[in-house]
Amino acid sequence: MGVVTGDGTVGKALTVLDQVAGIGRPVRMRELLETSEFPKPTLHRLLQTLTNQGMLTYDPDAQTYAPGIRLVRMAHIAWSQASLAPIARPHIDALAANLREAVHVAQIDNGQVVFVDKRQASTKFSTLAQAGQVAPAYCTGVGKAILAFLPKPELKQALQLQAFHRYTPATHTNAETLKAELATIRKDGIAYDREEHAQGIISIAAPILTPANRVVGAMSIATATNRHSLDGLEAFRPALVECAQKIGAEAQSWQPPSLP
Amino acid sequence: MGVVTGDGTVGKALTVLDQVAGIGRPVRMRELLETSEFPKPTLHRLLQTLTNQGMLTYDPDAQTYAPGIRLVRMAHIAWSQASLAPIARPHIDALAANLREAVHVAQIDNGQVVFVDKRQASTKFSTLAQAGQVAPAYCTGVGKAILAFLPKPELKQALQLQAFHRYTPATHTNAETLKAELATIRKDGIAYDREEHAQGIISIAAPILTPANRVVGAMSIATATNRHSLDGLEAFRPALVECAQKIGAEAQSWQPPSLP
DNA sequence: ATATTTTGTCTCACTATGTGAAACGACGTT
């Protein structure tokens, strides 16, 4: 049966690429070697391949690898057509204009939430997600909003990928309590992050559903506990839901990841 | 010697990925098959691999492939460290605030110009580049500004990659006339696009040079012929050059693509 | 309805490609 196998050489190369990109600064082979599952010569060869493929860049002096421009090129194109950011943009602009909190749009990928767009609160304070960043699904508002509306097989698969790491006292640490909450979310059409991912950060999130009722993503309004209480977030609910609906109505085109 | 060989399976996979991303809409295998150099079963397998790697997405109904979200996830990270956009951002913001024309920042990748950031003119009119977009180097202001300051071996390599397609009557159609212009550009420290890529669009471009005098990119101010003449662009020159210098001063860190 | 073409998927013998232990080399350090 289909183990989540790392498909041959290409899979390995992409793993390395992800790793380098994920570190977020030029990195030496040594460092990668510690995290990576690959033996030294293999890693070396993969890095070389990626480098003369233009996906990575190599600084001979520092002996460091960093993401290459070819990746940037592809990435942007992908963003502009694979994500629903372009569709969402005008709507969240309109929404964000009327409030002073952060607005996020996210999609799910392999059990992780990928933020595809955001509007920062005008307050310079917040430490919130940037487009392209990832977060776990099980402890974020957007993540739970998506999970709650996922078809069963995909949900099952997604749940298996959750690490259930305890970020804060409020974090779900097992699938059971999470599942229970998902049922509520599904009923209400709304999800909350009650400081589950970061202390002091809460959010209210709504799924983005196509007319055919498929989840394609979620959006949230996030704030800090010293600015609003959970109850206070309730005030944003109508606007949030309406906005999510508008986006969903236009989002027929998005394609979900497929299974082999 | 090192032919620009498409390094094994990974190279092939990336070629396909690029192709799908480049088309810019969900695409069927058939269409890829026509352009691609790969035989049918190979292409099919590559598409499958990329799909269950999350780099592509497959719509079973339409039987189409499109860029996947995993690519998006890499986007932000890559952009924020592989490009000099983050460094350039404050400077071009300041520059753009004082004029009503489009400002672009670009880097070079495999003979092509990659726009890594831009500030749109407030005039809603223009049809100009978006971040991540590519254009040929030989017929754009930024492209020529970069080429002019490239070290000889890299320039030679880059020139071989130019297609010299005639976009407009003013387009360079061979390496000789281009080289002649590059000499002038190198001397003046400034390049112009005289409607070489698109009718009615002109620009003035300056290279971005590190303190060690290496080109890491270029920036331009672009406008339409019905708004300004080429001579009119001259007015922007001092501000443009100053801005490019400021960016260059901060851009030591950037790593150029390396050769095997 | 039945043929015909077009497009996607699968099989399988073949070998090119990638693999990784081990040896080597290049620096830096003590």
Added chain:
DNA sequence: AACGTCGTTTCACATAGTGAGACAAAATAT
């Protein structure tokens, strides 16, 4: 000079990718 740490190269080995061709499934024609 001897040692330790990383990076690179080698090479016998087998896995993993290859692609002609057969097959299946749609779509279009007759």
